[in-house]
Amino acid sequence: MGGLLESTAREVLEFTTEAVFSERYARKNGLLQRADPRVKLLSLLTLVTVVVSLRNIYVILFFYTVPLVFAFLSHIRVSDFIKRVWFFIPAFTGLIAVPSIFMIPGRPVFTIPFTGWSASWEGLTWAVLFTLRVATAVSYAILFTMTTRWKDFVSALTSLRVPGAVITITTLAYRYIFLLAKLLLDSMHARRSRLAGDLGLVESWKEAGKHMGATFIKANSLGEEVYYAMLARGYSNETLRSEGLKIEKTDYALAVFTLILLALAVVTTEVFR
Amino acid sequence: MHIPDGYLGPYTCALFYIVMIPIWYKAFRWLKGLKPQQVPLLGVLTAFAFLVMMYNLPVPGGTTAHIVGGTIIAILIDPWAATVSLTIVLLIQALFFGDGGITSYAANVFNMGVVLPFVGYYTYRFLTKRVGLDEVISAGIGAYVGIVTAATVAGTELGIQPYIQPGYCPYTLSVSVPAMAIAHLLTAGPAAAVVTGAVVWYVRKSRPDLFEMRKILRTRG
Known part of the structure; x- marks a missing residue:
């Protein structure tokens, strides 16, 4: 069961990277x-x-x-x-x-x-x-x-008068999905390397819960760091207007x-x- | 539980967009009350909500199911945070992953971003405050009740189609509601209960201060 958890997380990671974030066709x-x-x-x-x-x-x-x-x-x-x-x-x-x-x-x-x-x-x-x-x-x-492209989609949302805070959250969420997925996968690998044999059904759910709990804690610390990094780059609680x-x-x-x-x-x- | 395009008739889809307008307005008011540094935090937590939903869990019968994570966010932060996060997660999923429809988007947000976290959260609150049950067990029961209620509401939306606009979901309430409810009672429900309980247990054990986040978020800056 532990193997299944890893493979689904890896699939998510690979799919998001390949199909969505690469913007392979959107750049043509x-x-x-x-x-x-x-x-x-x-x-x-x-x-x-x-x-x-x-x-x-x-x-x-x-x-x-x-x-x-x-x-x-x-x-x-x-x-x-x-x-x-x-x-x-x-x-x-x-x-x-x-x-x-x-x-x-x-x-x-x-x-x-x-x-x-x-x-x-x-x-x-x-x-x-x-x-x-x-x-x-x-x-x-x-x-x-x-x-x-994602940035064009966000520009479209901005010009359609979607509130700035919603745009900021959407943009950050999109950016941090990849990073959090990687952190989650790393912690799963670390845990898996210390396990002998497969987990039972309920055990695998508990294991998933612990991984999610750890990811939640990491997401919290990351949230604050992101804010200060944004401030350092000149963020003033405003989203960029759609230009171009x-x-x-x-x-x-x-x-x-x-x-x-x-x-x-x-x-x-x-x-x- | 993601209802794709073409399952609900245009009348039902339009009705849910109308129902969601005041709810989105209230969620936006909640968002405006946050301190500036809490907005990026909500962005990262929305990414967390997205990952929770993409995380397939093995369930009895050899298949997999996913949980929604609305109750986790509602308990650890606020039910309105869950509404905001899931509104965004479901938009990204509908547009960029083809998961859940565009016309049925408002109905999906209603089920997974409103019914699920609010029912889950208030069940948790009732059990901890009124019954005096342990937080971990209450969180698990809350997640279970939340996901089963949301699935039943989704089943009802699908099941009323033959009565109001034939040509969409062909099954009546007597088929759609048990089908959705039983699937979640027996598979995704228990998984959501154990996972949510484990998340709450882990966070309480490792970072008890994060349990105070709800109070911190209410201190408007």
């Missing part, structure tokens, strides 16, 4: 990387809301292809993009979608031998529609993340495209009602 000079983060954020919120409201499978399929095209235009390897989106889908979505294939009554398609469970056409259609809609909404969010953000042609085009998709969703919803 693609279409969406050039767009203003405020426009991108507002487009994201609009489009995810639109996708969640869709009820026709063909329309959802069309909306699913849009982020794929934009990923390509933003110099993101489409296979990487699809992998990142579908990495999050199976567990919880499958849990809800799969039983519905058998629970929603309708025209029978196949029966699982010896169980008497019969899959219905209506159930299958619903499961596909539901999974595709979740994947489409996640695609827009992941596309935003992969094409936006300028709406350009690409941003107008993106805003218009978002509105076209919104209008398309409204029209198709009426047509397929």
Whole structure:
């Protein structure tokens, strides 16, 4: 069990470093990387809301292809993009979608031998529609993340009038996730090197609690040090204003495209009602 | 417990954004009352909350579950600190990790950033102050009650969908509430109880002064 704890902490550390903090794709000079983060954020919120409201499978399929095209235009390897989106889908979505294939009554398609469970056409259609809609909404969010640098996201939040203290906390949290994860992993390795054999279930929970307790204490001492380091660099309880953000042609085009998709969703919803 | 996009209908999502506005306002008022040096501390503790949530624990049945850590922060600092931290943690998770939806963001904050820490904290307080139970045991019970209540609320949100806006979560309350509650009663709940109890025990043993943080935070500068 101790091994499992270490491997999950290591996975978190590796994933956060590789997928999020490296900003590998966000640094490229693609279409969406050039767009203003405020426009991108507002487009994201609009489009995810639109996708969640869709009820026709063909329309959802069309909306699913849009982020794929934009990923390509933003110099993101489409296979990487699809992998990142579908990495999050199976567990919880499958849990809800799969039983519905058998629970929603309708025209029978196949029966699982010896169980008497019969899959219905209506159930299958619903499961596909539901999974595709979740994947489409996640695609827009992941596309935003992969094409936006953290500092641009923070600038967007600042210009959207999010309170300064919230911005400071968000920025510090983002920076210190990596450091705290490393401290946590180090303490786990130190503890593991003094252990013989595997821990039982409850023991492994207690062990996790002690590691978290130690990390909490370290986080506390770190918090104060961070403040004095910030003061030394001239911090005066104010967050930096968003500078250098300028709406350009690409941003107008993106805003218009978002509105076209919104209008398309409204029209198709009426047509397929 | 992270509800993704597409599980809750637009009406429910909009309702939770409306419900969260006064709660976020109150949390922001609490934040404004902090001393300047306490704001960076809350930033680092938000990173801590993020890590706690990413920490998968082995549970019976051979799978893993994660705890939320809202009760830990509520007990060691303040329930409003937990609301602020989890609001930010869930935003980073939704946008940068695809964990939890954007339309369902407010509902997720309500479940994990409001219901869970407040129920956990007040259960802990009731047990320590009124019943006179040990802090470690009370913290464990608080975390258990908090996570199970939050899961039941999430189950209710999912289960009302067929009645108010069909086409989203297809299961009615009779399926969704037991499914969410039982999973947390038997797996994540016990894990949250033991881990939270162990954190409180460790902090009390190693740095008893940190137990006074709540009082220190209330001394506005």
